[in-house]
Amino acid sequence: MLKPGLQNDQIVEKTDKAGSLNRRTLEKLTRISESLASALEDGNFIASVGKDIKAGKEICLNLWPFIKGLPDNISAVKDKLSASFLEPQTVAALAPGLKLLQQLADDERHYQNLYLNQCRLAGLSPEDLQQVVRTVRESTSPYADLSKAMDQFCQAGSPREGVLAIITAELAATQFARIALPAFEAYFAGKPQQYPKELVDTGLEWLRLHAKPNTRHAIWMRRLLLVVEEEASQSQDNGELSNIRQCEDLSTSNYSEAAVDKITNSLKAIWKNDESLSNQS
Numbered sequence: 001m002l003k004p005g006l007q008n009d010q011i012v013e014k015t016d017k018a019g020s021l022n023r024r025t026l027e028k029l030t031r032i033s034e035s036l037a038s039a040l041e042d043g044n045f046i047a048s049v050g051k052d053i054k055a056g057k058e059i060c061l062n063l064w065p066f067i068k069g070l071p072d073n074i075s076a077v078k079d080k081l082s083a084s085f086l087e088p089q090t091v092a093a094l095a096p097g098l099k100l101l102q103q104l105a106d107d108e109r110h111y112q113n114l115y116l117n118q119c120r121l122a123g124l125s126p127e128d129l130q131q132v133v134r135t136v137r138e139s140t141s142p143y144a145d146l147s148k149a150m151d152q153f154c155q156a157g158s159p160r161e162g163v164l165a166i167i168t169a170e171l172a173a174t175q176f177a178r179i180a181l182p183a184f185e186a187y188f189a190g191k192p193q194q195y196p197k198e199l200v201d202t203g204l205e206w207l208r209l210h211a212k213p214n215t216r217h218a219i220w221m222r223r224l225l226l227v228v229e230e231e232a233s234q235s236q237d238n239g240e241l242s243n244i245r246q247c248e249d250l251s252t253s254n255y256s257e258a259a260v261d262k263i264t265n266s267l268k269a270i271w272k273n274d275e276s277l278s279n280q281s
Contacts, residue, residue, distance in 0.1 A: 021226065021229060021230055021233060022226060024229070025222060025225050025226045025229055026222065028225070028229075029167070029171070029221070029222060029225065032167070032168055032171050032260055032264070033171045033174070033175060035264060036168075036171055036172050036175045036176075036264060036267065037175045037178075037179065039264070039267065039268040039271055040175055040176060040179050040180075040271050041179065043268070043271035043272045044271075044272060045059065045180070045270075045271045045272075046179060046180060046183050049180065049183040049184060049187055050183060050186065050187060053122060053123070053187065056122060056180075056184065056187075057122040057123060057124065059270060060118055060119050060122045060124065061119070061122070061124055061128060061129070061132050062132060062136055062141070062143040062270075063143065063146075063270075064115075064119065064129050064132055064133065064136075065132060065133045065136045065137060065143070065147050066143065066146050066147045066150065067112060067115050068112070068133065069147060069150060069151065070104075070106070070150070070169070071105050071106045071107070071109070071112070073150050073151065073154035073155060073162075073165075073166070074101055074104050074105045074106075074154070074166055075101075075105045076154050076155050076162065077101060077154050077159060077162030077163060077165075077166060078098060078101040078102065078105060080158075080159045080162060081094060081097070081098065081101070081159045081162075081163075081228075082098065084159050085159075085227070085231070090227065090231070093223065093226075093227050094224070094227050096219070096220040096223045096224070097163075097220055097221075097223055097224025097225075097227060098224075099220060100217060100220035100221060100224060101166070101224070103217075104166065104170065111206070111209075114205050114206035114209065115206045116129075117202045117203050117205060117206065118203050118204070118205075118206045118207070120203060121188075121195070121199060121200065121202070121203025121204070122203075142265075142266040142267075142269035142270045143266075143270065145262070145265075145266040145269075146263060146266035146267065146270070149165070149259075149262040149263050149266060150165055150169065150263065152262075153165035153258075153259045153262075153263075154166065157259065159228060160228040160229070160231070160232050161258070161259045162259075163224055163225060163228045164225075164257055164259040164260055165259040165260075165263060167221055167224075167225060168259065168260050168263045168264060169263060170217075170221065172263070172264075172267050173210045174210055174211070176207075176210070177206075177207045177208070177209075177210035177211035178210075178211045180207060181204065181207045181208060181211045184204060184207065185200075185204065188200045188204075
């Protein structure tokens with residue numbers, strides 16, 4: 001039997017580790033979000049929206065294969081998590097995260113239909129969307145890199161990699177919506193005869209939904225990441241994190257996550273709004 005003093009020391013140590021992991025998880029989410037926001041602000045996309053709809057139309061079209069594949073990718077990660085974490089305590093901790101993934105899996109394709117309304121506002125036809133699904137993935141553009149990265153980490157990666165990929169994509173959608181929405185609203189407001197209010201409101205609903213603060217989703221996202229990070233931390237001695245460069249201080253340049261890096265770098269290239277992107281896709 002453990003002496004009371006030793007037992008208390010173990011409790012304190014466990015509490016300290018949990019607090020440290022919780023802090024690092026929050027720092028990781030903050031770092032990803034701030035990196036995405038900075039990339040979008042530094043790119044040329046937002047500035048170009050005020051001139052014409054071309055940039056928005058290009059991004060809306062070429063992101064469709066990525067958006068189209070999200071439900072299947074998210075469902076794959078959700079199924080992996082359900083199969084991988086079987087301890088009762090872990091299952092209970094994972095429940096909020098699974099609720100989040102269930103909503104994001106979009107079984108009824110609600111989010112996708114909102115995105116399709118956005119495509120229609122941009123003047124894209126069903127034929128355009130069908131064609132881009134075939135052409136983007138065969139291209140060498142950042143749009144292809146983005147879709148392939150999500151497939152890689154969600155379908156073939158570990159549950160932790162899939163969670164990081166989904167969280168990065170969701171934070172990217174939030175940052176994009178918050179920064180891009182005012183630019184789009186200003187553009188369409190200046191052309192009321194060409195774009196009636198009802199059409200604009202329907203077409204911008206996807207952006208407005210993602211721009212709104214969602215405290216419940218934020219909490220669920222953090223709890224989901226905390227579960228997989230805690231599991232990874234416990235398995236670190238077995239070498240499961242040998243290919244991940246991590247440090248206690250997430251502000252250092254040595255911090256790296258393959259799932260986060262690949263998706264973020266693809267989005268950064270897209271948001272630069274380089275004219276060559278449309279020629280590659």
